[in-house]
Amino acid sequence: MQFMASKQPENSLLGPESDSQRTLYPYVTGTSVVALKYKDGILMAADMGGSYGSTLRYKSVERMKPIGKHSLLGASGEISDFQEILHYLDELILYDNMWDDGNSLGPKEVHNYLTRVMYNRRNKFNPLWNSLVLGGVKNGQKYLGTVSMIGVNFEDNHVATGFGNHLARPILRQEWHENLSFEDGVRLLEKCMRVLLYRDRSAINKLQIAKITEEGSTISQPYSLKTYWEFSAFANPAQGAVGS
């Protein structure tokens, strides 16, 4: 087999396809997505930021989208790869609808399909650089799952991506319980998002909350959280350690 050595990057593990391009790093990224099961279905929250490295460049990126009748997909990571995934899912739902029989793909099926896609791309060393949250309700059954860019997937009562795993999940482990009301669920999500806003530098104060129930899905209009910056440590940051 011939390798065109001059064109290949040093860390290549490719075979013969010397000219193929594969994702090495993400460019425009979204930060955490947080989601939980509540009484009637799933609640999901994500901010609308698209960072370009350390610059908070895009501030109206919708990182949650409805899929078919029964599912909601939220994504963090590379925005263009998220758009690619939406394209795949669009086709999937289209063909599912074209059968025109009583059957439809539920959230479990969509989640497993995405797992296959993500894992297969990872095996080709050309991942879709996303962490996905897939939630939905079908026939009264609530479903909430997540898939990472390397194909790790699982379901749980509450999930998060990225920084959400470190900052939001501990809160949810303490305070989540079965049959949360809608208001309590939103309150809990907002608590998580507020912590992320304070502590995640790629978070912006413009978020949406999405809900999916047996009846269907809705995504709220963008809004912002109230924040408090009058903590005495912030007001007088050098108090305990005067700089030179």
Added chain:
Amino acid sequence: MFRNQYDTDVTTWSPAGRLFQVEYAMEAVKQGSAAIGLRSRTHIVLGCVNKANSELSSHQKKIFKVDDHIGVAIAGLTADGRVLSRYMRNECINYSFTYESPLPVGRLVVQLADKAQVCTQRSWKRPYGVGLLVAGLDESGAHLYYNCPSGNYFEYQAFAIGSRSQAAKTYLERRFENFTDASRDDLVKDALMAIRETLQGETLESSVCTIAVVGVGEPFHILDQGSVQQMIDAFEIVGEQEGPAAEPDAAAGQDASAEPEPEQGAAAGEGVAPMDI
């Protein structure tokens, strides 16, 4: 049917608008040994007659498990049936792997029908010479389909194919209105009665027939010969009684199977074979 000048190729129409090769393939189904299927709201039972060529040989496998929720009974060229069963198993397993969910039966039969249709429109192929009774459980309930060599498929409450299937169909036509709400065991008894009809007087015993069941909470499986014989014994003793809950009659000692009394007024539509020209 008689030989004519339009029957050599599957891609040749007759002036009357018929494809004789396809019709000849349907003949092959009619010559195969009988297979029957019937369903209730929650269960489907498949049964077939298993005639071995000689005392020395085993009989052919005519019922195949396709997945936990789907099974198929065939009549006609069993080799073609095996190939199609393998295709169906493949489709089911691929769908299960991708979606972690069982393939809806309705979609499988459409894929099967489209596969059969291809063979009716290629000059280098021949139609599959096998009819398939596909039994499966869906989100939308219990289903029984019949797939033709022509590429058509139909959904049935109950159906019979193969040789002497008309006798079974007549029995099913009389009884089908009871099937929707019948219990699983009554459904199996009706299946055995229908098979007995096709035997035309021969004794019904578990060595000549195979029964398979699939239902809510019950994955597709073929009943073992012991259980089948027990069920045969249970209703053979009764003989004349045709009610759905047939209890073994202690007083009766008949071993010859008697004809059940015909019931009134079953609708003609459900059990009639399509494409019978």
